[in-house]
Amino acid sequence: MAATQVLRSEWTKIRSVSSTIWTLGLAAVVTIALGLLISILSKNDYDNLSREDKITFDPTFISFAGMSLGQLAMIVFGVLVVSNEYSTGMIRTSLAAVPQRATFLFSKIAVATVLAFVVGLATSFISFFVGQAMLGEYKAQIGDPGVLRAVIGGGLYMTLIAMFSMGVAAMLRSPMLSLGILMPFFFLISNILGNVSATKKVGRFLPDQAGSKIMQVKTPFDDDTPYGPWGGLGIMVAWTAVAVIGGYVLLKKRDA
Amino acid sequence: MIELEGLTKRYGEKVAVNNLTFTVRPGIVTGFLGPNGAGKSTTMRMLLGLDNPTAGDVRIDGKRYAQLKDPLKYIGALLDAKAMHGGRSAFNHLLCLAQSNGIPRARVHEVLDTVGLTAVARKKAKGFSLGMGQRLGIAGALLGDPEILMFDEPVNGLDPEGIHWIRNLMKSLASQGRTVFVSSHLMSEMALTADHLVVIGQGRLLADMSMADFIRQNSRSYVRLRSPQRERLLDVLHQAGITVVEAGNGTLEVDGTGAERVGELAAQHQLVLHELSPQQASLEEAFMQLTAESVEYHAHADHQGPGDAAPGRAPSGGPPPGQRPGQGWGSGWQQPRKGD
Incomplete structure (x- = not known):
């Protein structure tokens, strides 16, 4: 069983269902559009900011504000890529064709991850340039220190969110269950845990809280986060690895 | 050739497949018969490496399923008609299967033609009728031109023309020297297609014999x-x-x-x-008798078995099946007592 055969097969699978276009398209459009909107609002609101807030004003990070919503579409993409196999019964056909379950799962995740990275990176760059155009005089340049890292990081963040969702979906199998856990978690719970002072120390080690650090160029004043941008991304990579390996272990021993 | 050796599947306390040992040979259609819930589908899933056996072993041409390189070229299976993504077109469904096993794209067109779906190849599978879905599943089984074919309840949901088509397909595949293993819960269907019969009930092997022998022994x-x-x-x-x-x-x-x-x-x-x-007595009755008894033994272990309770019965009949055709199962061992 050549892995290239399975990769080609998974590419055919992913490009031949409409949910791929819908979810990735939505992720890009929502992220860019919301980033644009918030960039406009931030520019208009700049004069009302306190002195500290003006110093730590982070135009790069502001242009990525749409990701908080756009990532939900990325989660749906990641969940559906894997759980579609189960909800449709295709999994039995797929595993009969590719009985090496590691090859099957990792090829699927690899293809979907590359696709998510391409879309995520494009989205990140477009969000940045559109956002900066709206910010006018307060804008950041791509050549400024840390900015290119943040923009590429935005693409990596979206990719990892999708990949984490694939791992979770491989463990849970049901799309409804996976989305029912992931969507509220990333949209609400993680934000609450990360912003309430009592839980902040734990909350910032959650995958999205840690991973989004890479998109910051300027650190807020009272920020005592014990990791830097790459450290944060590393924490997110670790979460993703755990989810994917967990998905593989369960797939390996479970009856299809 | 498919070889099962002491194959067993347990779900907690429940034994779905109990120590099955038999061989499916090439060149003939082997019918795999049992009532609903007898363990046919579980057995077939273990055959394809989808479910792990609790005990025992299955070999495809002497190898474990996972050891097969490009398994679709060895064994093609129709498990259930809807084991596919409804949003994918028939062509793309087959294409992704073909690519995973290094089968050329031209073969996809061939099998679509064989099953008569060329006209709807670009249509999404969710719009297909059950019969069309069944045909697409069969196209997937034929894709790798395999020497072994396995069909789980292939005539379910097919119209008479489709049933006729699939009967002929199975016979012609077997006549080409391939191994054809087909499950059904309908004896009448098997009587028309199968050369050899494997009957299971409650996961246990009840009969493994040629169709001719089965008819001779059971059609009293x-x-x-x-x-x-x-x-x-x-x-x-x-x-x-x-x-x-x-x-x-x-x-x-x-x-x-x-x-x-x-x-x-x-x-x-x-x-x-x-x-x-x-x-x-019809074969259907013989089959019901055969499988019902396996249920009977489990359900009323404290009762006398049918053999003990019917002293007036000809012992020359051999095995219990076919002793009392034409009646609901469970009544056979009670009635003679009243008369005796």
Whole structure:
């Protein structure tokens, strides 16, 4: 069983269902559009900011504000890529064709991850340039220190969110269950845990809280986060690895 | 060739497949028969490496399924018609399967043509009828031009034309020397297609024999008698050494003796007969009897088995199946007691 055969097969699978276009398209459009909107609002609101807030004003990070919503579409993409196999019964056909379950799962995740990275990176760059155009005089340049890292990081963040969702979906199998856990978690719970002072120390080690650090160029004043941008991304990579390996272990021993 | 060796699947306390050992040979259609819930689908899933056996082993051409390189080229399977993504077109469904096993794209067009789906190849599978879905599943099974084919309940949901098509397809595949393994819960369907039968009930092997042997052993022929002088008739037949079974409603059944001899005996003794008719139990009845007994033993282990409870029954009949055709299962062992 050549892995290239399975990769080609998974590419055919992913490009031949409409949910791929819908979810990735939505992720890009929502992220860019919301980033644009918030960039406009931030520019208009700049004069009302306190002195500290003006110093730590982070135009790069502001242009990525749409990701908080756009990532939900990325989660749906990641969940559906894997759980579609189960909800449709295709999994039995797929595993009969590719009985090496590691090859099957990792090829699927690899293809979907590359696709998510391409879309995520494009989205990140477009969000940045559109956002900066709206910010006018307060804008950041791509050549400024840390900015290119943040923009590429935005693409990596979206990719990892999708990949984490694939791992979770491989463990849970049901799309409804996976989305029912992931969507509220990333949209609400993680934000609450990360912003309430009592839980902040734990909350910032959650995958999205840690991973989004890479998109910051300027650190807020009272920020005592014990990791830097790459450290944060590393924490997110670790979460993703755990989810994917967990998905593989369960797939390996479970009856299809 | 498919070889099962002591194959067992347990779900907690429940034994779905119990120590199955049999071989499916090339060149013939082997029917895999059992009532719903007998363990047919579980067995087939273990065959494809989808479910892990609790114990025992399955070999495809001597190898474990996971050891097969490009398995679709060895064994093609139709498990259930809807085991596909409904949003994908028929062509793309087959294409992704073909690519995973290094099968050329041209072969996709060939199998679509074979199953008659070329016209709807670009349509999404969710718009397909059950019959079309079944055909697409069969196209997937044929994709790798495999030597072994396995179909789980292939005629389900097909119209008469489709049923006819699939019967001929299975026969022609077997005649090309391929191994064809097909499951069904309908004996009548198997009688038309299968050369060899494997019957299971409650996960256990009940029969593994050629169709011809199965028919010979199980389609009991007997003579049905009705007479107003029933007691005298019984005496006469008993004196002649003929075994009689009471079948209820005043009818008697005679095994192993032709209608001619029974009629002549009655004439000699000037007995009035209201009915004297040769009967043939259907295979469906024989199958129900065979599988029902496996259920019976489990459900009422404290009762006497059918063999013990029917002293009037001809022991020459061999195995229990076919002893009492034409009646609901479970009634067979009770009725003779009343009459005896």
